[in-house]
Amino acid sequence: MATNERSAVMDEAAVNRAVARMAREIIERNGGTEGLVLMGIHRRGTQIAALLRSEIEKAEGVRVPVGSIDITLYRDDLMQVGPKPVVGGSDLPLSGIDDEKIVIVDDVLYTGRTIRAAMNELMDWGRPAQIHLCVLVDRDGRELPIQADVVGRHVEVLRGQQVEVLVPGLDGRLGVDLVTIRREDA
Amino acid sequence: MTTAEPPLGKDLIGLEPLSREQILSILDTAEPFKEISERRIKKVPVLRGKTIVNLFFEPSTRTRVSFEFAEKRLSADTVNIAASGSSVSKGETLVDTARNLEAMRIDMVVIRHGASGAAGFLAERIPSNVINAGDGSHEHPTQGLLDLLTIRDHRGSIEGLKVCIVGDVLHSRVARSNIYGLLKLGAEVAVCGPPTLVPRSFAELGVSVFHRVEEAIEWADVLNVLRLQLERMQAGYVPSLREYNRIWGISTERLERAPRDILVLHPGPMNRGVEIDSDVADGPHSVILNQVTNGVAVRMAVLYLLAGGAPERAEAAKHGGEA
Numbered sequence: 254m255a256t257n258e259r260s261a262v263m264d265e266a267a268v269n270r271a272v273a274r275m276a277r278e279i280i281e282r283n284g285g286t287e288g289l290v291l292m293g294i295h296r297r298g299t300q301i302a303a304l305l306r307s308e309i310e311k312a313e314g315v316r317v318p319v320g321s322i323d324i325t326l327y328r329d330d331l332m333q334v335g336p337k338p339v340v341g342g343s344d345l346p347l348s349g350i351d352d353e354k355i356v357i358v359d360d361v362l363y364t365g366r367t368i369r370a371a372m373n374e375l376m377d378w379g380r381p382a383q384i385h386l387c388v389l390v391d392r393d394g395r396e397l398p399i400q401a402d403v404v405g406r407h408v409e410v411l412r413g414q415q416v417e418v419l420v421p422g423l424d425g426r427l428g429v430d431l432v433t434i435r436r437e438d439a
Numbered sequence: 440m441t442t443a444e445p446p447l448g449k450d451l452i453g454l455e456p457l458s459r460e461q462i463l464s465i466l467d468t469a470e471p472f473k474e475i476s477e478r479r480i481k482k483v484p485v486l487r488g489k490t491i492v493n494l495f496f497e498p499s500t501r502t503r504v505s506f507e508f509a510e511k512r513l514s515a516d517t518v519n520i521a522a523s524g525s526s527v528s529k530g531e532t533l534v535d536t537a538r539n540l541e542a543m544r545i546d547m548v549v550i551r552h553g554a555s556g557a558a559g560f561l562a563e564r565i566p567s568n569v570i571n572a573g574d575g576s577h578e579h580p581t582q583g584l585l586d587l588l589t590i591r592d593h594r595g596s597i598e599g600l601k602v603c604i605v606g607d608v609l610h611s612r613v614a615r616s617n618i619y620g621l622l623k624l625g626a627e628v629a630v631c632g633p634p635t636l637v638p639r640s641f642a643e644l645g646v647s648v649f650h651r652v653e654e655a656i657e658w659a660d661v662l663n664v665l666r667l668q669l670e671r672m673q674a675g676y677v678p679s680l681r682e683y684n685r686i687w688g689i690s691t692e693r694l695e696r697a698p699r700d701i702l703v704l705h706p707g708p709m710n711r712g713v714e715i716d717s718d719v720a721d722g723p724h725s726v727i728l729n730q731v732t733n734g735v736a737v738r739m740a741v742l743y744l745l746a747g748g749a750p751e752r753a754e755a756a757k758h759g760g761e762a
Contacts, residue, residue, distance in 0.1 A: 323471065325485075326475075326483040326484070326485040326513075326743075327483065327484060327485070328485075331485060331746070331747040336446065336468075336743055336744055336746070336747035341471065342470065342471030342474055343471070343474065373484070374483075377478070377480045377482065377483070378478065378479070378480065379479070
């Protein structure tokens with residue numbers, strides 16, 4: 254029996270404040286919303302991208318295009334983990350991504366492998382003018398030289414812990430939790 | 440993360456041994472693969488480095504090309520071998536051909552063979568994944584799956600639908616794969632055709648038998664019209680093509696009498712004016728070209744699920760062990 258200990262790192266208000274700041278940073282980095290496209294990574298990244306879009310709309314009065322990427326077919330570990338039976342499917346903005354300023358949005362940046370896969374997939378779709386990376390939670394443990402441009406919060410995660418981003422559409426609430434996984438044999 | 444059971448196991452030999460859940464998982468996996476063929480760069484890297492041999496002992500254009508597109512769009516390396524012009528025509532046995540290919544370190548074999556059971560026979564003897572692309576009059580599972588996907592696309596669900604397979608059911612692997620798949624997904628299935636080609640014994644599979652096409656059209660939501668192999672006429676199963684068309688052919692006139700909006704499928708290649716009239720094939724009921732498009736997506740899904748399906752078993756088999 255494993256009893257997991259869960260503690261809140263960010264509550265709903267904290268996530269909303271972080272997202273509002275991240276939205277402003279995205280606008281500032283891109284000098285406005287011209288050509289901006291948010292690409293959320295399936296599934297929680299897509300939800301964070303939707304939050305960012307409504308914050309950008311509040312600040313600038315513009316609804317920027319939002320798409321989503323499922324990186325399943327670009328993973329480098331199919332043979333280790335076996336296939337996910339159902340692939341989520343990717344959803345490209347109708348305008349395409351050629352010459353656009355893409356912002357990849359994900360919930361947690363950890364090893365960097367997901368972002369590597371997402372960038373490869375984007376490159377197969379077209380030739381964006383630039384790609385930025387925006388994550389709600391940044392944690393240590395990178396295995397590739399990838400860093401985020403816009404970060405909600407950096408979280409220290411110890412061995413045996415994991416960080417979980419919760420979104421209303423999937424988890425019933427908005428927040429970030431730190432979960433300590435306790436095993437009796439540990 | 441849960442460590443899921445391999446969704447399909449090592450091989451795809453037929454729909455008969457699959458569970459309802461396995462069939463649905465292939466259909467659901469095929470959905471996102473449809474979109475890849477609509478991209479400008481129609482390629483994802485998921486099977487990069489895999490070598491696949493398409494071993495076709497019988498002529499085939501649609502199925503072979505469809506498999507080849509599916510393989511290439513998943514970035515696999517492919518080789519096509521046709522029986523004529525290969526060592527097969529020099530008398531090499533199936534197992535020897537396959538073992539020689541294995542010796543060149545392949546990962547998967549897609550096989551089309553005239554003998555029922557050939558794909559299963561091969562699957563038991565080589566560690567590579569084997570996909571049946573049609574074996575004699577046994578099964579043609581990817582055709583069955585693409586038919587299921589096309590029906591589901593147009594009717595939302597298979598459950599409760601009435602599907603009638605019309606034509607040369609006796610010799611048809613497509614009919615068998617359809618029957619197994621449709622029944623598992625909860626459809627009512629009937630077969631219809633001349634008594635010489637639709638034996639009553641099919642009722643044992645759990646399907647109804649019609650001997651008048653008008654009755655079938657009256658009953659069905661979906662018609663899957665099979666190709667009439669022209670050899671059947673020489674063999675005496677049907678008196679003449681013209682008579683077959685007059686009695687069994689699917690015409691607009693017959694479809695107009697249907698009490699509901701009927702969907703018409705055909706696995707190809709069509710004999711226009713024999714089992715199906717041109718105005719039906721090109722008309723509003725027909726989803727024949729949707730079937731072809733779906734064929735690529737379904738085969739991509741099967742390749743994807745098998746390639747990563749049983750890593751431990753595949754590894755163990757490569758080292759000569761059992762797993």
